[in-house]
Structures are given as structure tokens and as C-alpha cells.
Amino acid sequence: MLDPKKKSELKDLILSTIEEVKEEIKELKELTKPIAPENAIGRVSRMDAINNKSINEAALRQTEVKLRKLETALEKVGEEFFGLCGACGQEIPVGRLMLMPESVFCVQCAERRR
Known part of the structure; x- marks a missing residue:
């Protein structure tokens, strides 16, 4: 189980990542605007x-999915079972959660799901 300090660090990381992803979505939406036929x-x-x-x-679609996963992780970070693999129940390594806080599977289960 993750200790409260690690959960707090992860929560801060998730919040900052959400802000970055929202900015990325804003930029991608700008890049996906329709191309006007009258442009020469x-x-x-x-x-x-x-x-x-x-x-x-x-x-943009992939980034929006990532945002939803991050928002779900933010909701669950305070729960007792946050950081446990959704498939096998083993603890997800902290390093994986720090790199991909939206992870719900350990590396082995994630690879099996591919």
C-alpha cells in the first residue's frame, strides 16, 4: 500500500499533469480547426x-482519453486500494505510478492486455 506521503506526491503530480494535458488539448483543438477552402x-x-x-x-482523441484517465486517478488517489493492479491486485510500482499516474495495471498485466 502507498503511504500517505506518496499518495500526496502522486496527487500533486496528477494535478500538474492534468493542467499540462488541458493545455495540450487546447493546442490540438487549434490545430484541428477546419481548413477553409478559400485559403490560397x-x-x-x-x-x-x-x-x-x-x-x-x-x-487529440488520445489526449482526451488520457485526461479522463487522469481525472479518474485523481478521484481515486485517496482511496485505500489506489495503486493496486486492477487485474491481479498486486501493488503497482511507485515508479510506474510516477511516470503514468493514470495506470490501473501493473506492468505484467498491462503487457498481457495488449
Whole structure:
């Protein structure tokens, strides 16, 4: 089980990561705005812009999923079982939680789920 000090550190980390992710979402939303047909760019440039827009839309979706997972982790960080693997019940290493605070599985179970 995580001690209260580690849980507090993780909560602070989650809060700061949420802010970073929200900024990233804001930037990605700006990059995924529709490309106006009246913009005077060439056909190849327009195709590049459409391709980039698709890539940014995929990144936006992934980032929004990460935000939801972080918000869920923030809600659960105070709970007794926070930091335990959702599959096997073993403790998720603190290092993994510090890198990916939204993790709900230990490394072994996460690899099995791929």
C-alpha cells in the first residue's frame, strides 16, 4: 500500500499533469480547426494540411482519453486500494505510478492486455 506521503506526491503530480494535458488539448483543438477552402494554398499543400489535421485529430482523441484517465486517478488517489493492479491486485510500482499516474495495471498485466 502507498503511504500517505506518496499518495500526496502522486496527487500533486496528477494535478500538474492534468493542467499540462488541458493545455495540450487546447493546442490540438487549434490545430484541428477546419481548413477553409478559400485559403490560397496549393493542392499539395492542402493535402498536407488535411493529413496533418487527421494526425492532430488522432492525437487529440488520445489526449482526451488520457485526461479522463487522469481525472479518474485523481478521484481515486485517496482511496485505500489506489495503486493496486486492477487485474491481479498486486501493488503497482511507485515508479510506474510516477511516470503514468493514470495506470490501473501493473506492468505484467498491462503487457498481457495488449
